[in-house]
Amino acid sequence: MLIAGSIIDIWKREIHDYYWVGFGVTGLLLVFMSQDIYSDLLKMGFALIVAPFVILVWRIGLFGGADAFALIALAVIAPMATLSESPVSPFTTLSNAAILFVIPFIINISRNIIAQTRGENIFDGFDESKFKKIVASLMGYKAKNPKFCFAIEKKENGKKRLDLTIHHAENQEFCTTPNTWITPGIPYLLLITGGFIIQLFYGDIILSKFLGM
Structure with a gap:
């Protein structure tokens, strides 16, 4: 589900809600084929604690609806699944x-x-503080031909300015202006897929370090 979804997200930058609903419903139906339905439903219910949080993060715009629905579907299909002995x-x-x-x-x-x-003046035409330039260098780069990216520069009184505000993952339009400072529109679903693979084979990175496991 996650790998196929990631490929679709990279290709189209859009995944229909039906994709996640289909997997979620399938996962729910599979629970009723279990020999221990009560235990599995309890585990699923606990895993779905993540649902209101990811919906809130989606509405704020930190990631897209597909990412939120992927995490909810994952909580139904494989609630806190891991092959390791580390906590999750x-x-x-x-x-x-x-x-x-x-x-x-x-x-x-x-x-x-x-x-x-290479001698490129990446901040040519900008009159910004060193701090903002450092932040911009972390957030993005100057792209010759942007694709699936969000602009982090703007014109203000005829001057170039860095715009380091948070971009809404679904409402912001992709930048198509050449030679513009951009932040890549990275499909967060790729990171979710990586996060789940780590969960399967290692567990929770933060909990493991915090608990010394």
Whole structure:
């Protein structure tokens, strides 16, 4: 479900709600084929604690509806599933995914360092503080031909300014202006998939470190 969904998300940047509803309903029906229905329903109900939280995060705009529905469907299909002895919680996949979110920052800063070592003036025309430039270098880079990205620069009184406000994952339009500072519109579903794989084979990264396991 997650791998196929990630491929669709990369290809179309949109996944219909029916996709997640189908998997969620299938997972619910499979529970009634279990030999211990009560225990499985209890485990599912506990895992679904994550549902109101991810719906809130979706409405705020930190990630898309597909990401929220994926986590809810996952709570139904494989509530707190793991092959490891490490602790997990209803939020494990999400917290693991949040840790993986550091990878795009590393990629962005690496691209900007490489561009500067090549002699490119990546902040040409900007009159901004060093702090804002550092934050922009973490959030994105100057793209020659943006695709599936959000602009983090704007014109203000005829001058270039960095716009480092949070972009709503579903309402913001992708940038198509050449040579613009952008932040990549990374499908968060990829990170959720990675977070679930870590959950399966390792457990919860944060809980493991916190509990010393």
